[in-house]
Amino acid sequence: MTKAIILSGLRKTFGRTTALDGLDLTVETGEVHGFLGPNGAGKSTTIRVLLGLLRADGGSARLLGKDPWSDAVELHRRLAYVPGDVELWPNLTGGEAIDLLSRLRGRLDRHRRDELLERFDLDPTKKGRSYSKGNRQKVAIVAALASDAELLLLDEPTSGLDPLMEVVFQDVVRQAKEQGRTVLLSSHILDEVEKLGDRVSIIRQGRVVQSGTLGELRHLTRTTVEAETSRPVTGLDALSGVHALRTDGLRVRFAVDGARLDAAVRTLSEAGLRSLVSHPPTLEELMLRHYGDELATNGHRSEDEAVR
């Protein structure tokens, strides 16, 4: 058993809206899998199918080797879930909500719970309605991570957390990974997925459009290179795969396809490299390649588009 999640051809419609349109997703056991997409792409619908809250209209889903709909309860004892928009009971305190969810799942590890409360700097004695958005989020995160669940389904878990708490969250997720847990981390915060994810799947309009390790995905995109040489560079514009070349005296700036990086750098060193800065493509750029068409119609032109 090496696959924690296998979804293939998953379909789900709500009335006339198609939320999932043949979605394929594989998550290996023990990895942190980034699940990336814009709002409304189908991330939460996918997770709700995985939780057995929604029944898929087509395709198949396996979670820890079981069926998420019919084996829901058994599976839920082995997983923990953090929604992106945590709703708490107005008249229960945060501490009560954490203990409630932990006990329902099976076991309450009070030591771990208190440690997490400390790390997230959360006051457990306040009533649910008086927590801010970020603090409600912390309640759900503490409840999920205090468990010994082997799978964590995190649906935009850090929405509303301040940057300091985001760092704590990243540490805690890394710890979970070291303990051998599997994490599905849905997000539209690219930085977060980039820091934590072993592999990434990009979802758009109910389908996974790209899936692989960060390295594999980078291969598909362009690295930006800025260099200063001792002599003017020649021959770069003749190289295939080099785009948006700009020369300013001895400084050059260009974007190059991953496969052509080697040739481009060799050309630069022939002109006597003085300094070299290269930016690996950020997930922003990866995303913009896939959503560039959408953004263009919204009046934004991505850098990628401009380069082309």
Added chain:
Amino acid sequence: MTATAATRTTPRRDTGRAGDRTTLTGAAVLVRFALRRDRARLTAWVLGLALVTLATANSVRTVYPTAADRASIAHGSANPALLAMTGPAHYLADYSWGAMLGHRLLGLLVVMAGLMSVLTVTRHTRAEEEGGRAELVRSAAVGRHAQLAAALATAAVADLALGLLLALGLPGLGVPGLTGGGALLYGAATAAGGLLFGAVAAVTVQITAYTRTASGLALGVLGAAYALRAAGDAGESGLSWASPIGWLQRSYPFVDDRWWPLLPALALAAATAAAGFALSTRRDFGAGLRAARPGPATGSPALGTPLGLALRLHRGLIGGFAVALLLLGAMYGSLLGQADSMLKDVDQIRQALARLGGHTLADSFAALTLLVVAVVGGVYAVLATLRPRAEESAGRAVPVLAAGVSRSGWLGGHLAAALLGSTAVMLAAGVGFGLAGALSTGDGGVFLRLTGAALAFAPALWVTVGFAAAVYGWLPRAMPLVWVVPAYAFVIGYLGPLLKFPAGLDRLSPFGQVPRLPAARMDWTPLAVLTLLAAALIVLALAGFRRRDVE
């Protein structure tokens, strides 16, 4: 729009003086917006109440065509049980068709208009604050009193529309005696009742930070006002003058056409609304009058089960209804001693009650009033079963379902709480009825008989829970439909005797199946059938909920 509302800063809290125009900035827009949001809901309320009244007015003419018929029903209505349910005995002197409307329906219309106003005011004030939407609205150029003023105005529009429909519709029926002036008073009294209880809600939404508690408190005031007038009218004591509903009923439309009892009601409404505005400046936005206190840092193990969680979430509702029914039962019970002596002379009543099989007149009185108590219990049963729907809509079902609780376990917990609660509130009603009854009759044996009689209605409440649960399991969006069960039982029980509905209609309601203890003999069969039906409905509900998507 004035810029002053947005830029004004006051170091101290605004005292909300009259004439301070900026605190009401934006209210007109909010009223239009509220009416837009509530257009279906309020239309249904207003049209429903107006149509029931007009239909009743129309049918009393055909059911009681002659003066002898009317004298006969007046004679039959002159007993504490019916007076407690309807209105003051003065209407009975000349029981014309108009007097019947005033006697049988005006009190009910005031209660219903009050209920509509309470729900409207809380929905547009505290519920908006609790849901976080008020924050957005208040960040615009909206004065600090605009939302409460708009909520009151919205309720007032609905109350006045209802009053106007009654004032115009009743004379239009062409029923002799339904004069234009009387109808205008009838509509005005109804609207005044709505305005008053809307104003009560304007105060209760300041007291507590929770919408449910706020409407519960306001409805508690409404219930207390009803109970006071019921006790006063049944005992023909001055107690009715302690109740605004009693004042409005004493306007005697179509009989005496007195306008002055509306004055204290409207003055009280204005004073109460003013208190609401004043209190609203003494609290923080989003908070109640008392600051929230910290609670326990850890959850007790009892909370860690689906039933434990459900009981925790239901306990306020169960407690509130248990107290309300205990008091309502005690109010009726305290009249029990008088019932025997008051009814003795009325031969016709004796015969009618004898048909119910009562040993004593007090027994028959108890059997009649217990039905009213049980219908209030039915309202509890519906509210309790709406709870899981509210949890699901608010997104609080998902974390529990994702934490290893099965669909059946989660819904089962809520339904078990609703079933236990149904039994508890009927027990409370029976204890209140029995204790007060034993005291007023001086017969200790009454206590157990009345407690048992009230508990006999528990299976009818279980069926109500089961029906509501089945709708939730299969058609969650149709949940408002489940109000049909207590509403039907109430209409049949309350208007049936007056309008002489066929007896079979009563049998369609679970409440009509319950043996009318202590007047009738105990019959276990219908109770067993109701219990089995409730169980079957709950099985059906769980099957449906396991099958559908969670929202």
